[in-house]
Amino acid sequence: MYLYDSYDQAMVDARVEEFRDQARRRLAGELTEDQFKPLRLMNGLYLQLHAYMLRVAVPYGTLSSRKMRMLAHIARKYDRGYGHFTTRQNIQYNWIKLEDAPDILADLATVEMHAIQTSGNCIRNISSDQYAGVAADEITDPRPWAELLRQWSSFHPEFTYLPRKFKICVIASANDRAAMRLHDIGLELVERDGRIGARVFAGGGMGRTPMVAPEIRDFVEEDELVSYLEACLRVYNRYGRRDNKFKARIKILVHELGVEEYRRQVEEEFAHMRQLGIQPPTEELDRIRAYFAPPVYETGLPEEVDRSDPDFALWLDRNVLPHKQPGYAIVNISLKPVGGIPGDASADQIDLMADLAERHSLDQLRVTHAQNIVLPYVKKADLYTIWQQLDAAGLGTANLDRISDMIACPGLDYCSLANARSIPVAQKIARRFAGNGKEEAIGELKLKISGCINACGHHHAGHIGILGVDRKGTENYQLLLGGSGAEDCSLGAITGPGFTEDGVVDAIERATDLYLAQRQEGERFLDTYRRLGMAPFKEAIYG
Amino acid sequence: MKLLTGNDLASGDVIWWTGKGWSRHIGEAVDVGDEGDAILAREEQARRVNVAYIVDAEQTDSGPLPNHIKERIRASGPTVRTDLAINADIPIVRA
Secondary structure (H helix, E strand, O other): OOOOOHHHHHHHHHHHHHHHHHHHHHHOOOOOHHHHHHHHHOOOEEEOOOOEEEEEOOHHHEEEHHHHHHHHHHHHHOOOOEEEEOOOOOEEEEEEOHHHHHHHHHHHHOOOOOOOOOOOOOEOOOEEOOOOOOOOOOOOOOHHHHHHHHHHHOOOHHHOOOOOOEOEEEEOOOOOOOOHHHOOEEEEEEEEOOEEEEEEEEOOEOOOOOEOOOEEEEEEEHHHHHHHHHHHHHHHHHHOOOOOHHHOOHHHHHHHHOHHHHHHHHHHHHHHHHHHOOOOOHHHHHHHHHHOOOOOOOOOOOOOOOOOOHHHHHHHHHHEEEOOOOOEEEEEEOOOOOOOOOOEEEHHHHHHHHHHHHHHOOOEEEEOOOOOEEEEEEEHHHHHHHHHHHHHOOOOOOOOOOOOOOEEOOHHHOOOOOOOOOHHHHHHHHHHHHHOOHHHHHOOOOEEEEOOOOOOOOHHHOOEEEEEEEEOOEEEEEEEEOOEOOOOOEOOEEOOOOEOHHHHHHHHHHHHHHHHHHOOOOOOHHHHHHHHOHHHHHHHHHO | OEEEEEEOOOOOOEEEEOOOOEEOOHHHOOOOOOOHHHHHHHHHHOOOOEEEEEEEEEEEOOEEEEOOHHHHHHHHOOOOOHHHOOOOOOOOOOO
16 A cells, blocks of 8 residues: 655645644634635535535545544544445545534544545546456556556646546456546556556546547557646646536537547647656656555465355355455445445444454455445455454445445435435335345346436446436436446436336336346346347336 | 525534524524525624525424425435434425
């Protein structure tokens, strides 16, 4: 894991003191809210439905036990005993007091954490594959690249006031577990002729105008990647629309210019950037890479796991994935207990996960964009004891990638932008499918719920998506089918008229019943939908 | 009726204008009629409220009830964490 050098620490510490003074001036009436708002947002502090909300950055979702414990400490001391893990692999707290915010940032800084790049029209926290470094299918660990881009983008003076926020994702596997093509820029590290470089995709995103990012370059050498991204950002910064917030994302620019023209302009800028010689030296990537060197694995570990406890065996089958190292496994901790709030974890649960990581996962954890937690380095021999402790703490739900493992935004229960509640719908769906026993039969089904068109709940990318809307002051839910954020990336299509809260749960059950009746051998819900098309599903849903 | 609401500057808590000051309990809110803008300007200037605005509501047997669901949830607290609610008895969805 990357460790701050003196420059990193000095930057973060200085930022804390700067914000402390800004908050003091706001509380003293020396700054108006209009003056203060952009300053607090640059430090991740929003004003939400019930209180201030602080979003803390978890770069590429990687945490140590020490950092995780700090997140529990903040939940316990400054919030109401819990936090909410987000689709950008971050965590946010819902009940923050402005007067506490500087102290929270100071506490975070003691463990090399901050809330920078979690809001505002800057390059946001870089996201990545939650299995980076341990996935058997990756060609290299993408995190050194993500860290390099974090350092490049932090406080980048040219890109602090972009037309809109800008999200970058780095993966290193053909299997996309991070919704890479639904980012403003997505990077897939690939190998060509023995050299590592990146395929570059630009102009993806969700929100009110969802788009799958087209490829704009099939290979950028690693020693030119920062210059190439700088060129991508420069073209966007120069021509991205600042006159209309809803058309300001890079996806609109790429769409309106056309991929060919955007690519041409980037190449022209890239040629210029090359002459400037501002690319970080390769030694810097090597320096960062050393922090992510593979651990010294134990060898000769047992592969067999005692499956005599049926509940453990179920969890093993659903939540534990193969590791690239013999004798080890990847543990997914579901934050989606049936009837719970997707992504929420109490301070005690966060502490427990930190303890388990310290004892059993080389001190490391990951946050996934699907709002779960990963222990990436677990010996198979330790799985049973880990599961027992998780289960006792309400963290043993065996539902990875099943219908109850939903992404759900905070919705109208917490968010000032939302039009409808997301969490109660998620809870009803989970209870319905836990109660009728169909979850196991259905298998993989990625269901995603957003409480408004901004799509924080990734509804466009759900095999089944739900979008909450306001219909004459009443919550209404549109249903979408056929989306995917994976390597088979696609955008869901709206089925038709919307539903009430209970109605959308019934509609989903009718859609999944059709799938169960019509599926062919090996087909997931998404596959059957793609084979049959919308018409039979629409018929089943609306009758 | 019209209510004044906003957030407490320091704590961020949702607050309602009572005629004499601000309260976290909507049951203490009063109809401000046409005086809302003037009160808001005065209170924001005095830094007693942040991001304040006027909402439409109706008087019910159990007290003022905002017309819009968002304001009802603001007044109540998260419907999925009733343990954290301030005014948990507020009907969120109209009958």
